[in-house]
Amino acid sequence: MTDLAGETASACRVCGGEVAEFLDLGRQPLSDRFVEPGELADEFSYRLAVGQCASCTMVQLVEEVPRQLMFHEDYPYHSSGSSVMREHFTEIARDFLRTEAADPFIVEIGCNDGIMLKTVKDAGVRHLGFEPSAGVAEVARAEGVNVRTDFFEEATAAAVRAAEGPADVIYAANTLCHIPYLDSIFRGVDALLAPHGVFVFEDPYLGDVVTKTAFDQIYDEHFFLFSVGSVQAMALRFGFELVDVRRLPVHGGEVRYTLARAGAREPSAAVARLLADEREQRLTDRATLRAFASNVITIKDELVTLLSGLRAEGRRVVGYGATAKSATVTNFCGIGPALVPFMCDTTPAKQNRLTPGRHIPVRPPAAFADPYPDYALLFAWNHAEEIMAKEQAFRQAGGRWILYVPDVHVV
Numbered sequence: 001m002t003d004l005a006g007e008t009a010s011a012c013r014v015c016g017g018e019v020a021e022f023l024d025l026g027r028q029p030l031s032d033r034f035v036e037p038g039e040l041a042d043e044f045s046y047r048l049a050v051g052q053c054a055s056c057t058m059v060q061l062v063e064e065v066p067r068q069l070m071f072h073e074d075y076p077y078h079s080s081g082s083s084v085m086r087e088h089f090t091e092i093a094r095d096f097l098r099t100e101a102a103d104p105f106i107v108e109i110g111c112n113d114g115i116m117l118k119t120v121k122d123a124g125v126r127h128l129g130f131e132p133s134a135g136v137a138e139v140a141r142a143e144g145v146n147v148r149t150d151f152f153e154e155a156t157a158a159a160v161r162a163a164e165g166p167a168d169v170i171y172a173a174n175t176l177c178h179i180p181y182l183d184s185i186f187r188g189v190d191a192l193l194a195p196h197g198v199f200v201f202e203d204p205y206l207g208d209v210v211t212k213t214a215f216d217q218i219y220d221e222h223f224f225l226f227s228v229g230s231v232q233a234m235a236l237r238f239g240f241e242l243v244d245v246r247r248l249p250v251h252g253g254e255v256r257y258t259l260a261r262a263g264a265r266e267p268s269a270a271v272a273r274l275l276a277d278e279r280e281q282r283l284t285d286r287a288t289l290r291a292f293a294s295n296v297i298t299i300k301d302e303l304v305t306l307l308s309g310l311r312a313e314g315r316r317v318v319g320y321g322a323t324a325k326s327a328t329v330t331n332f333c334g335i336g337p338a339l340v341p342f343m344c345d346t347t348p349a350k351q352n353r354l355t356p357g358r359h360i361p362v363r364p365p366a367a368f369a370d371p372y373p374d375y376a377l378l379f380a381w382n383h384a385e386e387i388m389a390k391e392q393a394f395r396q397a398g399g400r401w402i403l404y405v406p407d408v409h410v411v
């Protein structure tokens with residue numbers, strides 16, 4: 001891999017404080033860059049290390065990958081690949097449609113293939129999705145969703161405010177934590193949001209990552225790991241207030257944060273409750289984060305021992321779900337085709353390519369049953385319920401699932 005170092009961030013991207021590193025996951029490729037077989041080009045690599053701001057407690061990557069390397073025409077992640085997620089986004093869209101605004105305008109940052117905005121469009125409500133990855137933006141457009149193929153930031157948000165007026169809701173799912181330049185985002189939200197509007201975002205929760213040792217939530221695109229405390233401080237810094245929080249079961253555990261302009265809405269009791277939980281858990285204490293880092297090493301050792309043992313016994317192991325998360329696991333643990341000969345995945349843009357860094361072939365789901373392996377290593381563990389429900393025949397045929405969250409175990 002060619003060493004093209006990204007920008008090293010020693011200063012906190014929210015407040016400028018000092019970021020102290022607590023976990024180094026080594027050099028990593030782009031997590032969503034699936035390689036064509038025979039492709040000779042060197043892969044980009046960067047150092048995947050995580051630190052915490054000593055001042056505002058925000059957990060963040062130490063090195064930043066330039067955004068155009070991650071979000072582009074060929075960005076392979078299609079949000080609509082999961083039926084559970086389709087339902088999840090229909091529900092939040094319905095919540096937004098219950099607004100009292102007369103002619104509401106709903107804006108989404110990172111609308112991907114239109115999974116959420118499609119419901120808004122079907123209701124005939126004014127909307128706009130910002131989506132810089134042109135391939136998925138085109139899928140949303142084909143569904144009739146209004147999309148601007150652009151990064152949301154101060155200038156693009158201000159342009160929309162000038163052309164279309166204020167937004168009642170600005171929403172971002174699994175996108176805000178991808179954006180290091182949050183100062184520009186907040187200036188954009190300030191320019192675009194109506195006086196009583198809400199800025200709602202949901203992202204993987206530091207609390208779940210730590211309690212489940214879900215270290216695969218750490219990769220190039222996941223620049224921040226939010227907690228209620230760090231988001232509250234961030235909101236205040238940019239002239240907003242955290243007025244509601246809600247834990248979500250999706251993607252391995254997330255929190256949905258609702259922000260309003262400072263003083264515009266009364267914060268709910270849930271904010272104080274979750275903040276108290278974080279304090280009691282000592283979630284952002286240095287000792288907690290160090291213990292998490294040490295649990296990560298245990299998982300790596302146990303997973304490699306298990307896979308090596310199975311290989312020695314002549315067992316077949318297939319990877320299930322070529323997630324971006326799996327790039328962290330395979331590259332950090334040194335898991336290549338010798339231990340996992342292939343992965344299966346429903347995403348056409350990933351199929352018949354090789355995984356980033358370790359070059360494990362990705363095949364369509366039909367390859368999974370042809371014939372069933374002895375073990376399936378579930379990289380898409382956040383979709384476990386949905387996947388295990390549809391793969392019951394694998395279990396009935398004697399197959400076993402290997403999971404590494406919250407620890408290495410076989411079911």
Ligand code: SAM
Pocket residue numbers: 071072075077079109110111112115130131132133136150151152153172173174175178179
């Ligand atoms: N919201 C969808 C979901 O939850 O499934 C998509 C999440 S996907 C992990 C992140 C998306 O954010 C990508 O489609 C990416 O292109 C987009 N993105 C990244 N930076 C962005 C920005 N500054 N403005 C708008 N979208 C952005």
Ligand code: TMP
Pocket residue numbers: 081082083320321322323324325344345346347350380382383386387
């Ligand atoms: P995610 O964890 O980032 O949502 O990625 C899930 C990946 O797993 C994505 O590439 C699609 C794939 N997948 C399957 O192959 N089968 C499934 O049933 C589901 C839900 C996802």
Ligand code: ZN
Pocket residue numbers: 012013014015016017053054055056057058
């Ligand atoms: Zn900070």
